[in-house]
Amino acid sequence: MRAPCTFQAVRPQTLGLIGLGAIGGSIARQVKQPGRGGGNGIAVVGWSPEPAERALAAQQGALDDAPARATDVARLADLLILAAPPSANLAQLAALIPHLKPGSLVTDVGSVKRGIVARAERLGIAQRFAGSHPLAGTHRHGFEAARADLFRGAVVYVTPCRNGGDAAREIAHFWEDALEAEPVVLDAAQHDAQVAATSHVPQVIASLLGDFLARHAPPGSTFGTGAADTTRLAASEPALWTEILLMNRDEILPALRVLEESLGTVERALEVGDAGALSAWLERAAAWRRRIGGSEA
Amino acid sequence: MRAPCTFQAVRPQTLGLIGLGAIGGSIARQVKQPGRGGGNGIAVVGWSPEPAERALAAQQGALDDAPARATDVARLADLLILAAPPSANLAQLAALIPHLKPGSLVTDVGSVKRGIVARAERLGIAQRFAGSHPLAGTHRHGFEAARADLFRGAVVYVTPCRNGGDAAREIAHFWEDALEAEPVVLDAAQHDAQVAATSHVPQVIASLLGDFLARHAPPGSTFGTGAADTTRLAASEPALWTEILLMNRDEILPALRVLEESLGTVERALEVGDAGALSAWLERAAAWRRRIGGSEA
Numbered sequence: 231m232r233a234p235c236t237f238q239a240v241r242p243q244t245l246g247l248i249g250l251g252a253i254g255g256s257i258a259r260q261v262k263q264p265g266r267g268g269g270n271g272i273a274v275v276g277w278s279p280e281p282a283e284r285a286l287a288a289q290q291g292a293l294d295d296a297p298a299r300a301t302d303v304a305r306l307a308d309l310l311i312l313a314a315p316p317s318a319n320l321a322q323l324a325a326l327i328p329h330l331k332p333g334s335l336v337t338d339v340g341s342v343k344r345g346i347v348a349r350a351e352r353l354g355i356a357q358r359f360a361g362s363h364p365l366a367g368t369h370r371h372g373f374e375a376a377r378a379d380l381f382r383g384a385v386v387y388v389t390p391c392r393n394g395g396d397a398a399r400e401i402a403h404f405w406e407d408a409l410e411a412e413p414v415v416l417d418a419a420q421h422d423a424q425v426a427a428t429s430h431v432p433q434v435i436a437s438l439l440g441d442f443l444a445r446h447a448p449p450g451s452t453f454g455t456g457a458a459d460t461t462r463l464a465a466s467e468p469a470l471w472t473e474i475l476l477m478n479r480d481e482i483l484p485a486l487r488v489l490e491e492s493l494g495t496v497e498r499a500l501e502v503g504d505a506g507a508l509s510a511w512l513e514r515a516a517a518w519r520r521r522i523g524g525s526e527a
Numbered sequence: 528m529r530a531p532c533t534f535q536a537v538r539p540q541t542l543g544l545i546g547l548g549a550i551g552g553s554i555a556r557q558v559k560q561p562g563r564g565g566g567n568g569i570a571v572v573g574w575s576p577e578p579a580e581r582a583l584a585a586q587q588g589a590l591d592d593a594p595a596r597a598t599d600v601a602r603l604a605d606l607l608i609l610a611a612p613p614s615a616n617l618a619q620l621a622a623l624i625p626h627l628k629p630g631s632l633v634t635d636v637g638s639v640k641r642g643i644v645a646r647a648e649r650l651g652i653a654q655r656f657a658g659s660h661p662l663a664g665t666h667r668h669g670f671e672a673a674r675a676d677l678f679r680g681a682v683v684y685v686t687p688c689r690n691g692g693d694a695a696r697e698i699a700h701f702w703e704d705a706l707e708a709e710p711v712v713l714d715a716a717q718h719d720a721q722v723a724a725t726s727h728v729p730q731v732i733a734s735l736l737g738d739f740l741a742r743h744a745p746p747g748s749t750f751g752t753g754a755a756d757t758t759r760l761a762a763s764e765p766a767l768w769t770e771i772l773l774m775n776r777d778e779i780l781p782a783l784r785v786l787e788e789s790l791g792t793v794e795r796a797l798e799v800g801d802a803g804a805l806s807a808w809l810e811r812a813a814a815w816r817r818r819i820g821g822s823e824a
Contacts, residue, residue, distance in 0.1 A: 365749065365751050367751070367753070385749050420745070423745055424744070424745045424748050427739075427740060427743055427744040427745065427748060428740070428744055428748050428749065428750050428751070428754050429751065429753060429754065431736070431739065431740075432736060432753050432754045432757040432758075433753070434793060435732060435735070435736045435757060436753075436757050436812075436816075437808065437809050437812040437813075438732070438786060438789055438790060438793065438812075439728070439729060439732045439786075439812075440811075440812030440813070440815050440816045441789060441808060441811050441812040441815070442724075442728065442782070442785060442786055442789060443724060443725070443815060444811055444812060444814070444815035445811075446724055446782065446785060447721075447724040447725055448717070448720055448721045448724065451721050451724060451725050452662065452682055452725065453725050453819050454662050454664070454725070454726065456664065456726060456729050456730070456733075456759075456760050457725050457726065457729045458819065459756045459757070459759045459760070460729040460732060460733050460756070460757055460759070460760055461729075461812070461816050461819075462753075462756045462757070462816070463753050463756070463757055464809075464812040464813055464815070464816040465813050465816040465817050466809075466813065467813075468806050468809035468810040468813050469806060471809050472802050472805045472806040472809060473802075475797060475805060476797065476800060476802060476805070479797045479798075479800075482797065483794060483797055483798065485739070485743065486790060486793065486794050486797075487794065488739060488743060489735060489736075489739055489790065490787060490790050490791065490794070492735055492738060492739060493735060493783060493786065493787050493790070494787065496731060496735065496783065497780060497783050497784065497787070500772060500773065500776045500779065500780055500783075501776075501780065503773060503776075505769050505770075505773060508769045508772060508773070509765050509766060509769040511734065511738060512734050512761075512763075512765035512768050512769060513765040514737075514738050514741055514742075515733075515734040515735075515736075515737030515738040515741060515758070515761040516734075516737070516761055516762050516763065516764075516765050517741070518737050518738070518740060518741035518761070519737045519758050519759070519761040519762040520762050522750050522755065522758075
């Protein structure tokens with residue numbers, strides 16, 4: 231299911247970024263940060279639909295050049311990273327193909343991979359494209375939320391196209407070499423099934439509880455760390471998550487139906503006072519949660 | 528709904544604790560901690576059903592005396608605090624009444640209050656009992672998890688019996704004076720409705736997701752801070768939470784039915800691809816979550 235990346239590839243001379251939000255901006259910041267032993271020699275060019283964001287990124291030294299058109303970024307980049315929201319990435323991929331520098335590679339950073347991998351195959355760039363998904367999200371957004379250390383030590387899934395193994399290995403190498411991340415090459419369908427469970431369903435659950443509390447908590451209620459932690463993801467960007475949930479709904483919907491059935495089982499155990507069933511259910515969740523560790527209070 | 532506590536009361540000379548776990552143990556540790564300007568002059572006697580826990584608490588200076596029988600603690604205490612699990616507290620309350628020191632007060636620390644307040648009224652000690660609920664939980668348990676600062680600045684709900692206002696004020700004063708907590712006097716039924724929403728439902732939701740991930744996450748899945756935070760409460764003590772959920776099921780069940788219906792609405796929006804409905808739902812939860820703040824990542 232996973233393969234560690236040990237392939238050694240050539241470092242791109244020019245990195246192109248389409249989108250300069252928290253993810254795109256963090257890539258630019260880390261590649262261009264001073265004090266990395268004389269620099270890594272990579273030029274970064276980036277574009278955002280917001281001119282103010284382009285200007286801010288250039289002014290803060292995260293970009294070497296910030297052209298006014300996305301096509302100019304595509305023309306210059308040896309590696310082009312699509313770091314816009316998922317549906318914008320799909321549109322940019324199609325629009326920018328005619329402008330790509332010969333021999334260049336393309337990836338994206340969206341958290342759903344089947345759609346964009348299939349799109350790249352249909353557009354005939356299977357050997358130049360692989361999807362990427364850094365597990366380094368933040369619920370903050372925009373270039374202001376960009377950090378020079380967001381990817382250090384973070385798992386980055388890289389999902390190849392059919393017959394696109396070489397491109398995937400080069401892109402995985404870039405994440406490791408330039409961003410100190412830990413790339414894991416994974417099939418796009420397996421990726422989407424896994425993140426449905428580990429990321430997308432937790433987002434739905436956090437928003438479900440947040441929406442409930444927004445509407446039903448008695449006025450003046452005090453929320454402790456428990457309610458705050460359980461709903462932390464609910465603060466994530468609604469427009470972005472609308473796209474993610476819809477793009478991966480084939481994986482998310484069956485999971486939500488399992489959760490709905492499980493909730494019904496808990497309700498029935500409460501109704502009839504079945505302490506044994508409740509306890510076994512709580513125990514199974516507790517054993518799992520204690521095993522995964524992390525984020526202790 | 529709430530009243531701040533400004534009543535000045537006499538400090539108990541002897542504090543009695545039934546239960547020396549994370550909550551009872553933390554009360555003992557804080558009252559007996561050295562370096563509080565010459566000490567607060569309160570003697571602490573405590574009992575636990577586990578002799579090793581009694582011995583440990585005495586050995587670490589959290590108790591002045593650790594008699595072998597709970598009735599000996601009741602006989603000595605000016606203020607008796609029941610800090611066992613909720614159903615054990617109900618049983619202890621009935622068992623210890625014949626042994627209480629004349630003129631003493633009694634409280635408990637459980638997170639459901641209607642049942643024990645009604646029990647105290649039926650047992651004829653309405654003017655000597657008020658419930659307490661410190662919002663200072665931990666998912667760790669046992670005396671080893673006890674901390675000398677658990678209650679400092681924490682909200683503690685104090686729920687009076689009918690005609691038990693004076694006892695409630697004295698008990699509230701104890702939390703403020705001896706434990707530096709922030710007592711809030713609240714009707715038991717209002718309390719239980721509020722914590723159903725703010726604490727018990729988040730516990731069910733965290734366990735629901737934990738149980739789902741335990742059974743359905745693909746083998747080898749990586750869980751980021753999002754899944755870890757959303758399920759943190761799932762690590763809480765199953766036996767304790769079985770009691771709490773059953774004791775407050777009249778408040779929790781209607782809430783779970785609202786959540787089940789809400790989950791169904793989200794599923795239908797995903798099925799038909801209704802981006803507007805999904806976005807509005809995510810936005811409502813996000814606005815609420817950003818407003819409550821705290822626990823940022």
